[in-house]
Amino acid sequence: MHFHIKLFGAAIGFAILTGCASVPMDAPNEDAALKTFSAPPADQAGLYIYRDSFAGQGLKKSVTVDGKFIGETANRVYFYRLISPGTHTLGTESEFSDNVIKLVAVAGKNYYVRQSIKFGVFVGGASLEVVPEAVGQAHLQKCELAVSQ
Numbered sequence: 001m002h003f004h005i006k007l008f009g010a011a012i013g014f015a016i017l018t019g020c021a022s023v024p025m026d027a028p029n030e031d032a033a034l035k036t037f038s039a040p041p042a043d044q045a046g047l048y049i050y051r052d053s054f055a056g057q058g059l060k061k062s063v064t065v066d067g068k069f070i071g072e073t074a075n076r077v078y079f080y081r082l083i084s085p086g087t088h089t090l091g092t093e094s095e096f097s098d099n100v101i102k103l104v105a106v107a108g109k110n111y112y113v114r115q116s117i118k119f120g121v122f123v124g125g126a127s128l129e130v131v132p133e134a135v136g137q138a139h140l141q142k143c144e145l146a147v148s149q
Helices: 002-018 028-034 133-140
Strands: 045-051 061-065 068-073 077-083 086-092 099-105 110-118 125-131
Touching: 045 061, 045 068, 045 099, 045 133, 061 077, 061 110, 068 077, 086 125, 099 110, 099 125, 110 133, 125 133
Parallel strands: 045 110
Antiparallel strands: 045 077, 061 068, 061 086, 086 099, 110 125
């Protein structure tokens, strides 16, 4: 009986981590325009935050920039924001507390930040990492623009 409980628990956990979550999506023309990866205005930086991981497809994870809620991610979605030059704190909801990274933005440049989902004790955790431009742009071709807050 104990084995069946563990098996049932594992099956539920797997379903949660691999099911599909959905978030509100932006207009397709906005998505297409942002995928040209044009330079941002000379006095600002562009920030793409995306998620393209297979794990945790049933989970939505919030992302923040400088403590302000941007939205919740699902698999193969991204957010775009214009940010001021300087140091910014990017955060994502994780299992026990938010995971944060620092980004030093330079005006006129785009930045690409990938959110990854990892297995946790009770639910999946999340982390963020800045990726090179070519990597971010390739990953974003498979993602769609989500509505940000």
